Amino acid sequence: MTSSVNAMTQGNKDDSKLIMPTGEIAQFPILDGTLGPSVIDIRSLYGSTGSFTYDPAFTSTASCESKITFIDGDKGVLLHRGYPIEQLAEQSNFLEVCYLLLEGELPTQENYKSFYDNIIQHSMVHEQIRNFYSGFRRDAHPMATMVGVVGALSAFYHDSLDIHDPRQREIASHRLIAKMPTIAAMAYKYSVGQPFVYPDNALGYAENFLHMMFSLPCEKYKVNPVTASALDKILILHADHEQNASTSTVRLAGSSGANPFACIAAGIACLWGPAHGGANEAVLNMLREIGHKDRIPEYIKKAKDKNDPFRLMGFGHRVYKNYDPRAQVLRKACHEVLNELGHKNEPLLDLAKELEKIALEDPYFVEKKLYPNVDFYSGIIFQAMGIPSSMFTVLFALARTVGWIAQWKEMIEDPQMKIGRPRQLYTGYGPRDFVPLNKR
Numbered sequence: 317m318t319s320s321v322n323a324m325t326q327g328n329k330d331d332s333k334l335i336m337p338t339g340e341i342a343q344f345p346i347l348d349g350t351l352g353p354s355v356i357d358i359r360s361l362y363g364s365t366g367s368f369t370y371d372p373a374f375t376s377t378a379s380c381e382s383k384i385t386f387i388d389g390d391k392g393v394l395l396h397r398g399y400p401i402e403q404l405a406e407q408s409n410f411l412e413v414c415y416l417l418l419e420g421e422l423p424t425q426e427n428y429k430s431f432y433d434n435i436i437q438h439s440m441v442h443e444q445i446r447n448f449y450s451g452f453r454r455d456a457h458p459m460a461t462m463v464g465v466v467g468a469l470s471a472f473y474h475d476s477l478d479i480h481d482p483r484q485r486e487i488a489s490h491r492l493i494a495k496m497p498t499i500a501a502m503a504y505k506y507s508v509g510q511p512f513v514y515p516d517n518a519l520g521y522a523e524n525f526l527h528m529m530f531s532l533p534c535e536k537y538k539v540n541p542v543t544a545s546a547l548d549k550i551l552i553l554h555a556d557h558e559q560n561a562s563t564s565t566v567r568l569a570g571s572s573g574a575n576p577f578a579c580i581a582a583g584i585a586c587l588w589g590p591a592h593g594g595a596n597e598a599v600l601n602m603l604r605e606i607g608h609k610d611r612i613p614e615y616i617k618k619a620k621d622k623n624d625p626f627r628l629m630g631f632g633h634r635v636y637k638n639y640d641p642r643a644q645v646l647r648k649a650c651h652e653v654l655n656e657l658g659h660k661n662e663p664l665l666d667l668a669k670e671l672e673k674i675a676l677e678d679p680y681f682v683e684k685k686l687y688p689n690v691d692f693y694s695g696i697i698f699q700a701m702g703i704p705s706s707m708f709t710v711l712f713a714l715a716r717t718v719g720w721i722a723q724w725k726e727m728i729e730d731p732q733m734k735i736g737r738p739r740q741l742y743t744g745y746g747p748r749d750f751v752p753l754n755k756r
């Protein structure tokens with residue numbers, strides 16, 4: 317990793333120059349990536365000027381170098397290791413994309429078979445993990461359960477906690493990818509008071525999740541292949557997305573040397589927020605609240621009102637100022653799944669399409685480049701699959717686990733890695749003396 321940064325530093329571009337108030341000129345190299353904006357390497361800024369940069373939500377900050385995912389927000393481009401998301405969604409499958417994200421190349425048939433077998437054969441969790449669930453209320457949000465149970469995995473897998481051992485990193489990575497569907501399905505079963513269902517290794521990854529979600533001891537359950545295929549595609553679309561909030565959380569947690577299970581639990585916690593992965597659940601709640609297309613103008617007005625905290629859930633994105641390419645694939649998949657599953661006239665989908673149409677013609681949304689994002693359609697498909705809205709973000713976390721792990725692995729393998737420790741602009745009191753209580 318360092319070598320490519322050094323190579324970039326030796327680029328021919330002129331350094332950027334910063335003229336300080338003292339008149340001093342500080343110079344900083346420009347680093348060029350393969351695609352996307354160049355960066356100004358300001359690592360020496362504080363040492364050479366005594367000043368920090370100020371970028372609270374990191375809107376102009378590159379926190380790392382990465383080779384995993386590239387996004388062009390203006391063109392609506394998303395590449396995983398160079399492959400367009402549209403091609404991966406249409407031609408690949410989730411476990412193959414997992415291999416691609418982790419290893420950097422599409423697997424050969426032999427690589428794929430051994431990776432597939434390894435993941436499928438590690439889908440069970442330690443039997444005692446079942447006890448964690450009974451400590452939660454039945455009506456606990458499944459994301460609360462996920463944070464708790466995933467964070468506790470390090471208490472069971474002591475043989476894959478040494479982050480400096482490549483083999484232990486690989487074992488932990490595969491365990492997390494393999495066990496997330498089981499843990500997620502158990503969270504659902506617990507919430508509805510049904511017995512846990514063991515994984516069936518004869519089933520594919522997405523199929524097995526649906527089996528663990530919906531099988532019952534008292535009757536045969538056959539996974540609908542259309543649903544399984546649509547879910548596999550949705551998992552691909554949610555697998556990784558550059559340095560989003562939850563991925564940055566995982567990287568920051570991992571930079572302290574925390575074990576991968578704890579880092580992924582931190583990512584799950586961050587993803588839960590409605591501004592991030594929690595938006596898919598919020599979209600469904602919003603559509604239900606709107607209820608009828610005649611009420612759409614009222615909600616568009618609320619979304620535009622600066623004094624109203626209401627946001628149009630599923631719209632807008634920090635990076636995409638064009639259509640989120642994942643939303644386009646999901647929109648198409650939505651139609652297919654609903655038709656296949658017999659929901660030909662799903663009122664929520666009709667309402668979503670009408671909302672999308674009105675919003676995209678509204679000057680406010682056009683000027684601010686607010687387009688539907690990945691969360692706008694996913695919830696409608698999940699609902700058609702019979703998945704409750706409280707589980708939507710859990711599925712997002714299930715899919716994103718491979719992205720979090722791939723980014724965490726890339727950081728750990730970077731010889732230049734050090735603990736992340738941002739600074740601040742301090743605007744509090746200067747030094748002052750303590751006043752005893754009887755004198756206040």
Ligand code: SDX
Pocket residue numbers: 556557559560561590591592593595619620626627628629630631632633634635684686689690691
């Ligand atoms: C995900 O980062 C990732 O990659 C995330 C993700 C991933 O795969 O990991 O893509 C997944 O999190 C998708 C986003 C899901 N969230 C939502 O759908 C929630 C609704 N969206 C907004 O909260 C918002 O658009 C964000 C949080 C997604 C983006 O926020 P930004 O980039 O900080 O944008 P902003 O708040 O600065 O908005 C710019 C302007 C503001 O108006 P002004 O202050 O300029 O007048 O647009 C407005 C905002 O008020 N705006 C919206 C809006 N989103 C932004 N107004 C109404 N409805 C919205 N949805």
